[in-house]
Amino acid sequence: xxxxxxxxxxxxxxxxxxxxxxxxxxxxxxxxxxxxxxxxxxxxxxxxxxxxxxxxxxxxxxxxxxxxxxxxxxxxxxxxxxxxxxxxxxxxxxxxxxxxxxxxxxxxxxxxxxxxxxxxxxxxxxxxxxxxxxxxxxxxxxxxxxxxxxxxxxxxxxxxxxxxxxxxxxxxxxxxxxxxxxxxxxxxxxxxxxxxxxxxxxxxxxxxxxxxxxxxxxxxxxxxxxxxxxxxxxxxxxxxxxxxxxxxxxxxxxxxxxxxxxxxxxxxxxxxxxxxxx
Numbered sequence: 001x002x003x004x005x006x007x008x009x010x011x012x013x014x015x016x017x018x019x020x021x022x023x024x025x026x027x028x029x030x031x032x033x034x035x036x037x038x039x040x041x042x043x044x045x046x047x048x049x050x051x052x053x054x055x056x057x058x059x060x061x062x063x064x065x066x067x068x069x070x071x072x073x074x075x076x077x078x079x080x081x082x083x084x085x086x087x088x089x090x091x092x093x094x095x096x097x098x099x100x101x102x103x104x105x106x107x108x109x110x111x112x113x114x115x116x117x118x119x120x121x122x123x124x125x126x127x128x129x130x131x132x133x134x135x136x137x138x139x140x141x142x143x144x145x146x147x148x149x150x151x152x153x154x155x156x157x158x159x160x161x162x163x164x165x166x167x168x169x170x171x172x173x174x175x176x177x178x179x180x181x182x183x184x185x186x187x188x189x190x191x192x193x194x195x196x197x198x199x200x201x202x203x204x205x206x207x208x209x210x211x212x213x214x215x216x217x218x219x220x221x222x223x224x225x226x227x228x229x230x231x232x233x234x235x236x237x238x239x240x241x242x243x244x245x246x247x248x249x250x251x252x253x254x255x256x257x258x259x260x261x262x263x264x265x266x267x268x269x270x271x272x273x274x275x276x277x278x
Contacts, residue, residue: 065095065152068162071174074102081176083142087129088113089122091150106133124248125259126224127266130273131245138238141230144180146173148225158184158223173227180229181277183221188271190216195267196260205268209243210275218278220271228277236276244269244276 074082079102086096089109096103100115106129107117120129130147153159159166160173167184175182191203191214203214248265251257257265 064092067095067097068099068170070098071171073171073174073176077176079104079142081143082146082174083144084146084148085129085133086148086150087126088117088150093150095152104133122259123256124245124262125266127248127269127273128245128262130224130226131241131248131269134233134241135238135245138234138241141233143176143178144227144229145233146227148173149223155223158225160184160225167222168225173225175227175229178229178231180227181232182227183219183274184223184225185219186222188216188218188220193271196264198261198264198268202268202271205247206272206275208247209240209272218275221274222270224266224270224273226274232277235278240276244273 082102084096084099084103086093086103086105088105088107093105093113093115096115103115105113105115105117106120107113108120108122108129111117111119120132124131126147126149133145133147134141153161157167160168160170162170168182173182189202191201191206193202194200206212206214248262248269249257252261
């Protein structure tokens with residue numbers, strides 16, 4: 001019987017040093033992939049948050065409004081009888097050409113206007129402009145003041161025209177009557193409401209301003225388009241308006257607020273300022 005010699009085979013195992021090296025490389029790659037995943041997650045969440053915040057606002061319209069015709073209600077009237085207070089940043093103000101003898105323009109942007117204006121720091125958005133005007137002129141207000149944005153019809157929920165389908169006609173805001181109180185009305189929201197995760201509620205802000213409990217049995221002014229008589233403005237003492245302004249302008253974490261905080265505080269004021277006129 002013949003026996004055949006079978007060659008021996010040997011299995012070589014990686015050395016302990018090589019195994020440690022591979023594990024080190026794998027752990028580094030895993031850590032890198034984890035970091036990349038975290039970065040992607042943060043970026044995606046950032047953009048989703050931005051989209052979500054924007055979705056709370058009706059889409060903006062880029063329209064330029066032609067000059068409104070001068071109302072016949074203002075024949076033989078002056079700025080002491082009717083005043084349009086305009087909060088302007090960079091808007092085109094040609095719409096007020098026929099009302100130039102009745103406008104007071106507060107300008108928070110560049111000095112590039114063809115109309116006289118009062119410069120203001122770019123703080124507090126529209127609420128700041130309205131409240132400063134009331135506080136400064138409390139004892140010398142026009143018979144009726146119409147608080148206006150710098151441009152018209154850039155939001156779908158507050159369309160103002162001379163005719164046609166809209167929420168209010170421009171003519172509605174023009175008045176010299178002591179009972180004037182014209183807004184685009186919206187039902188008051190619950191006291192638990194807040195906006196953009198601001199760390200307080202509408203009821204708490206209301207209590208701080210008016211020193212009484214919030215009850216949502218009124219209408220607020222959408223967009224703060226408000227035409228109101230001096231008699232109604234003076235139904236609340238100047239201190240009420242000052243407390244509103246203090247809320248809008250107070251520091252945010254020990255520093256001057258960023259624009260989004262000014263804007264959010266303005267939403268609170270938008271929901272409650274009409275209560276000062278009743």
